[in-house]
Amino acid sequence: MLTLYHADTAVCAAKVRVTLAEKGLKFEGRLLDLHKGDQFQPEYRKLNPNAVVPTLVDGDRVITESTIINEYLDEIAPTPPLRPADAFGRARMRLWTKREDYIHDAINTMTTAIVFRADLMTKPPEERRKRYENIPDPNKREKWRQLLEHGLDSPIVADALSRFNKLFRDMEKALANGPWLCGDAFTLADIGFISFFSRMGAMESAGIWRAHYPRVADWYERCKARPSFGIAITGYIPEARAAHFTRVSAPLRTKVEAAFAQAMTIA
Numbered sequence: 728m729l730t731l732y733h734a735d736t737a738v739c740a741a742k743v744r745v746t747l748a749e750k751g752l753k754f755e756g757r758l759l760d761l762h763k764g765d766q767f768q769p770e771y772r773k774l775n776p777n778a779v780v781p782t783l784v785d786g787d788r789v790i791t792e793s794t795i796i797n798e799y800l801d802e803i804a805p806t807p808p809l810r811p812a813d814a815f816g817r818a819r820m821r822l823w824t825k826r827e828d829y830i831h832d833a834i835n836t837m838t839t840a841i842v843f844r845a846d847l848m849t850k851p852p853e854e855r856r857k858r859y860e861n862i863p864d865p866n867k868r869e870k871w872r873q874l875l876e877h878g879l880d881s882p883i884v885a886d887a888l889s890r891f892n893k894l895f896r897d898m899e900k901a902l903a904n905g906p907w908l909c910g911d912a913f914t915l916a917d918i919g920f921i922s923f924f925s926r927m928g929a930m931e932s933a934g935i936w937r938a939h940y941p942r943v944a945d946w947y948e949r950c951k952a953r954p955s956f957g958i959a960i961t962g963y964i965p966e967a968r969a970a971h972f973t974r975v976s977a978p979l980r981t982k983v984e985a986a987f988a989q990a991m992t993i994a
């Protein structure tokens with residue numbers, strides 16, 4: 728039996744749920760509340776020393792890192808295949824999946840600057856500090872501190888938007904050759920980015936690709952049309968949370984779009 732430690736709206740956990748849904752694999756879910764700090768509990772950190780989700784447990788085997796978990800799932804349950812059959816195809820796919828952590832960091836930047844910041848600025852400074860002071864990685868901790876202080880005006884945000892622009896530009900080029908990032912077949916390369924787009928959409932920021940990258944916009948519509956999108960992504964986002972994301976993000980939409988346009992000029 729597969730057990731997945733995950734969180735409802737966490738984009739990295741959603742990446743793995745999409746793979747599980749595409750393969751029709753059953754799993755036992757253990758939901759963590761990241762806002763309450765379940766990820767920092769010593770029992771969980773024995774499984775995942777980085778104090779993040781997801782973690783997959785397969786019998787007595789513990790696997791961390793969503794990109795690696797996705798390849799593991801494709802190996803233990805090869806049908807339908809989510810990797811190209813040939814070595815060169817898999818190498819090309821991994822050029823996409825290798826970028827996932829780098830782009831995830833940008834997603835985390837935007838979510839922290841837009842939503843987490845709005846949530847935490849209403850709380851006393853000690854409570855705000857508590858949200859990030861247990862993060863094991865000192866760079867990540869410092870990033871949180873700066874984003875809570877400066878929000879969208881932080882240079883970390885400009886860097887995140889520039890990462891998106893480069894990704895969209897490369898995707899736009901690749902999608903001239905077929906409906907999916909590796910051509911005709913839907914693969915782990917596509918899966919790796921879907922929940923990131925969903926998060927940006929939930930933060931009212933879909934305009935940053937819709938306005939400039941039409942093939943990317945069509946690709947995302949195709950991803951949303953797959954049953955796995957509803958099962959693994961929207962099916963886990965509580966309505967109140969989605970409404971909260973919209974409420975907090977809508978007033979910042981123009982600012983995000985202007986900052987993205989600026990990032991396009993320097994990328």
Ligand SMILES: N[C@@H](CCC(=O)N[C@@H](CS)C(=O)NCC(=O)O)C(=O)O
Nearest residue numbers: 737738739779780781792793794828
């Ligand atoms: N590279 C890791 C990143 C995992 C990650 O950062 N997960 C986030 C949620 S998407 C998390 O658990 N954050 C914990 C926190 O916010 O303290 C992966 O792909 O599994």
